[in-house]
Amino acid sequence: MAVKFFGQFLVEKGVVTRDDLLKAMDLQERKNLKLGEMAMAMGYVTEADINRAHNAQLSKDIRLGDMLVEMGIMTAEQLADVITRQKNTHLYIGEALVLVNAITSEQLQEHLDAFKADQADYAVSGIELPMELANSPLWEMAADLTFKMITRVLGLQYRVGKCRLDAHIAHNFMFAAIDLSGDASFRYLLSVSEGLQKTIAKAILHEDEVDGEPVEVLEDTVMEFINIVCGNVAAKSSQMGKILNIEPPLTIDVPAAGLEVPQDYVALCFPIHAAEGERMELILQIPR
Amino acid sequence: MQKVLVVDDSLSVARQLQKIIEGAGDFTFVGHAKNGAEAIKMNHSENPDIICMDMNMPGMDGLTALRSLTVLDKDVKVVMVTSLGGVGDKFAEAIKLGARNVISKPFEAENVLKVLREL
Numbered sequence: 530m531a532v533k534f535f536g537q538f539l540v541e542k543g544v545v546t547r548d549d550l551l552k553a554m555d556l557q558e559r560k561n562l563k564l565g566e567m568a569m570a571m572g573y574v575t576e577a578d579i580n581r582a583h584n585a586q587l588s589k590d591i592r593l594g595d596m597l598v599e600m601g602i603m604t605a606e607q608l609a610d611v612i613t614r615q616k617n618t619h620l621y622i623g624e625a626l627v628l629v630n631a632i633t634s635e636q637l638q639e640h641l642d643a644f645k646a647d648q649a650d651y652a653v654s655g656i657e658l659p660m661e662l663a664n665s666p667l668w669e670m671a672a673d674l675t676f677k678m679i680t681r682v683l684g685l686q687y688r689v690g691k692c693r694l695d696a697h698i699a700h701n702f703m704f705a706a707i708d709l710s711g712d713a714s715f716r717y718l719l720s721v722s723e724g725l726q727k728t729i730a731k732a733i734l735h736e737d738e739v740d741g742e743p744v745e746v747l748e749d750t751v752m753e754f755i756n757i758v759c760g761n762v763a764a765k766s767s768q769m770g771k772i773l774n775i776e777p778p779l780t781i782d783v784p785a786a787g788l789e790v791p792q793d794y795v796a797l798c799f800p801i802h803a804a805e806g807e808r809m810e811l812i813l814q815i816p817r
Numbered sequence: 818m819q820k821v822l823v824v825d826d827s828l829s830v831a832r833q834l835q836k837i838i839e840g841a842g843d844f845t846f847v848g849h850a851k852n853g854a855e856a857i858k859m860n861h862s863e864n865p866d867i868i869c870m871d872m873n874m875p876g877m878d879g880l881t882a883l884r885s886l887t888v889l890d891k892d893v894k895v896v897m898v899t900s901l902g903g904v905g906d907k908f909a910e911a912i913k914l915g916a917r918n919v920i921s922k923p924f925e926a927e928n929v930l931k932v933l934r935e936l
Contacts, residue, residue, distance in 0.1 A: 531902065531903055531923060532903040534903050534904065534908045537919055541918075547912060554909050554912070554913065678923075681923075682923050730829075734832060735833065746828055746832075749828045750829045753827045753829050756900050757923050760873070760904075760921075761903060764903025764904045767903075767905055772906070775873055776873075
């Protein structure tokens, strides 16, 4: 019921053991060259160049490849060449498991098909953003996974309104947020009405009634829900080649007048309407 | 009966896991730590057989705590219960650091018990 890594899927199904996986990961580490190692193997850079670029990265937070280009050590074309070679020669975990004799090639194909079927529900579909933005596929995926998790985890029936690009965030009963950083930095915010906070609490706690629950438990369930969504967003994002780090969830106090989005950011707002006037809103606060 | 310690900053996750563990009949729930540092203290005071631990927690996170726990206590079996289970690098790091398994959130009771019983 979550976005998974293929190795995890195989261990969970009991197809391979933890020791098989460790052997396969060890083989991957030996065979899959890092960007600097591959650039050296292709004769584009020397070890001294890599060390200089690593030192420069201490004062500027960019990837090694981009740093090598910025420092004039490698051209953009050479970097593209290195990345292509890395992709073409990459040993995937399934192939590594075959090489360490944990599974056969036939079993690999069979389990890959089962894995694709298991993960098919998490394929991104049908999100329309109001305009083309940097990292659009990431925002579309984050919104899409949120809607899928609302269905799967909360069992809620809802309708998603048109996505807006806003500089103002409207007030709601409660706001929970998670900051994400890495290959993209943004804040994931979910605002919920009082009734939907209870719906989320019932689903997360597996309880029929939550009226007697303390406020901190009710708030905690909303934070846990967005934690689940953002963890799965990070997993899907890593499959898309973008690594995201996620901070622990927090609640945000929003005044009745709402919140102004900081000047350097825009808010992608997805209104979500549930039964009887209950409302939640997904807000992705992204850099301009 | 095997003793289980739950480590998660979320009260609701701790409650869910407590309910699953106590309802199973073959495990004893010994407590809830809210971060990695508390987990190390409670591992010493409660001496659990199994620790179910989140990765993403304020203060000491789960992977840092896992690194310490596997050095301090060679017998304790740690299972990571996390929304980050599907992130290949995090999964691989947890397994390499000595986690016996990784359960992704959202989880189902049967899956949690299956993993704990197979340890």
